[in-house]
Structure formats: C-alpha cells, structure tokens
Amino acid sequence: MAEANNDLIEKLKQLIITRLKLADLTPDMIETDAPLFGEGLGLDSIDALELVLGLEKEFGVIIPDAEVGRKVFQSVRTMAQYVVDQKEGF
C-alpha cells in the first residue's frame, strides 16, 4: 500500500483553506496529524460537506457516507491516505 507524500498533503491543506475560505491560515499552520473536527481546526458538518465536494472536484474521490467521512476527516494525513487508496483502487 502506497503512502501519501508531502506534495499531496500540501495540496490537501490548500484544498481545506480554499474550500473553507480560511483566509487567515497558510498550509504550514495546519498540522498534518491534528484532528480536523472538534478540538483541532474546529470544523463542523457544513465544513465536511464542503470538503466532500472539494475532494470530488479536485481529486475525483467520493466519500460515500458519514461512516467513511468520519474516518477520512480525522486529519489531513487520513484524508491523504484515503486519496492514495482510492487512486490505487482499494
């Protein structure tokens, strides 16, 4: 199983900033392993909807339901791993 590289992680951080219009943040301010919801970035379900759409548009990756979404949106790293896995046909 391939691992997510730094380039992909950087692109996902940029996706989060752009989709969620977080103009005050730069990619280096988002910790790769920090929780995205609750404590960490403090995202909520409306943000999740934006990220689902963003992943689909930018990476052609589908989040099929809430259960998958919960796993994928744990952190930037889990998002990146999901993108890699989907591209590999897992």
Next chain:
Amino acid sequence: MGRTAFCFPGQLQERPTLKEDHPLRRDPHFKEWVERASHQTSFDLLSFSFKGEETGFNLKLQIATYLLSMIHFSRLRAEGWVPDIITEHSMGIYAALAASEAITFEKGLWITESIGRILEREGTSSGGAMASIVGLAFREVEKINQDLNGFGLSIANYNGSKHFVLSGKEEGIEKAIALALSRKAISAARLTFNIGLHSPSLSGLSEEIQALLEEIEIRPPKFPILNHWTVRPLKREEIKDFLSQEIGQPVYWDRCVEWLIKEGINQFIEVGHRATLTKLIRWIDREVEAFSAGDRLLNK
C-alpha cells in the same frame, strides 16, 4: 458600492466559551452588558447560570445567544459598520429587533426569556426534538418525511441545497436520523432542542405569545429586517404577529440569502459568537463576502 447585511443567528448549540483571556472580555462595555442582563433576568453569562434557579440548557443558550449578539452588534456599530438591512435566523429575531431599535435591549431580553420559558415548559411535556441533516437534497429529505408518515415530521429550516433541519417527536427524529445516514447523508445528528421548533405542532402557542406581547411598544425599525418565513421585509405592524407565529413556521434561510444577493447585498456579517450562518452563506454563494464578528475578533 458594497451593501451590507447584518445576520443574527439562532440559538447556539453549546455553551459559549468565554475564558478569562477571551478578547470579548476586554471590550470596555462587556461587563456593563453582562450586568444589565444579570440585573434583569438573574442570568449570568460568565457562569452560564441563573442565580438561585435551575433551568433548562436551552433557555440559558437562548439568553446567551441574545446577549452575545447584542454585544457584537454594539462593537460593530462602534467600529463604524452600518447595515443596509438586517436578516435573522430563527430566534435571532429578538436581537435583530433590538438592534434595529424596534424594541429596547431590555424588552428584547424580556421577550427572549419569556418565550424561552414557554418553550421550556412545552419541551418538558411534548417530547419534541430536532435534527440537522447535512448532505441530502430536498427531495431526499422530503422522502424521509414521507416514509416516516405518522411521526409528524416537518422541515423546520431550509438552510441550503443540502442542509435541512427536521422537527418532530423524539422517536420520529431518531428514525429520521437513522434513515438519513442509511441514505448517505454526510451527517445527521440531534440538535439540543427538546421541542419541535418551526413546526406546525407549535402553532397552538401563538395566542399565548400574542398575549405576552400585548403591552410591548414596537417602534419603526431603524434598519429593515427580513422576515425569514415570507422572505420580505417586516413591516412595523406585522412584527407582533410574526413573533407569535414564527415558531410554528419554517425558516427559509437559503431564500433569504438569495433574495438579499438579488437586492445587491454583497457583504454578510454574522452578528454572533460563532460562524454558523457564515458557513451556510458560503455554501449558498461562494462569491459573496461573509464573516462572523465573533470569529473576526478571535483572529485579530
């Protein structure tokens, strides 16, 4: 030339965080606002409690939401911001009315508390509930209501093309959440309410609320206020009827935002502690500028 709408959010869903170092507490008038509210209602914002009284969580949230909106409104005005129009979501109407000077701050607080206590009483006996459904389109949410025919569910908030809030009895709401998740919603979860707000089941309360408002003086609003149910500006003479009926009617937030954009509004400022409406506006139209006064303060 930009035109600005001030947006007053509905009830917070969690206790607002106002730690010692919170920038709002450094506002020179913060203490005065908190004391004015505490003097009238015995509710203390900082300890999030009523002195000498145990009340429900929602009543405390309603008063905290009202108070925080009024504090943020006063800060925005002091900074020179002037709304071309005011829009509101659900119980954001009380602060919207006070901000537009249709009623005084004290009357707005009194209305918030009085209606809050009626809702608390009803909630205790009605077994109502609400749920937020994110990621399903209108037809899919309608289908859930049809499939659960008999549970008296209704759409309470139209927040965007894929964001709805359902009202109904607890059992029906729990079933709706399970159905929504099985039909691939991104999120389906209970809100804090123990009552089915903005549903026809509450229409029976309108007479009691009307009587409550009888002696209240309504002045002409200084800034126009958009009615979240008819999506037209509220006339002074309609305000009491609106207040007594709106809890039995849905909130068409998506239509309010679309109407405002059509009217030339290109800047939305959420007059509250969180960024709930700001995020909904972002989903409705990514091009318009929207920010929350509370968020902006934290990021300064």
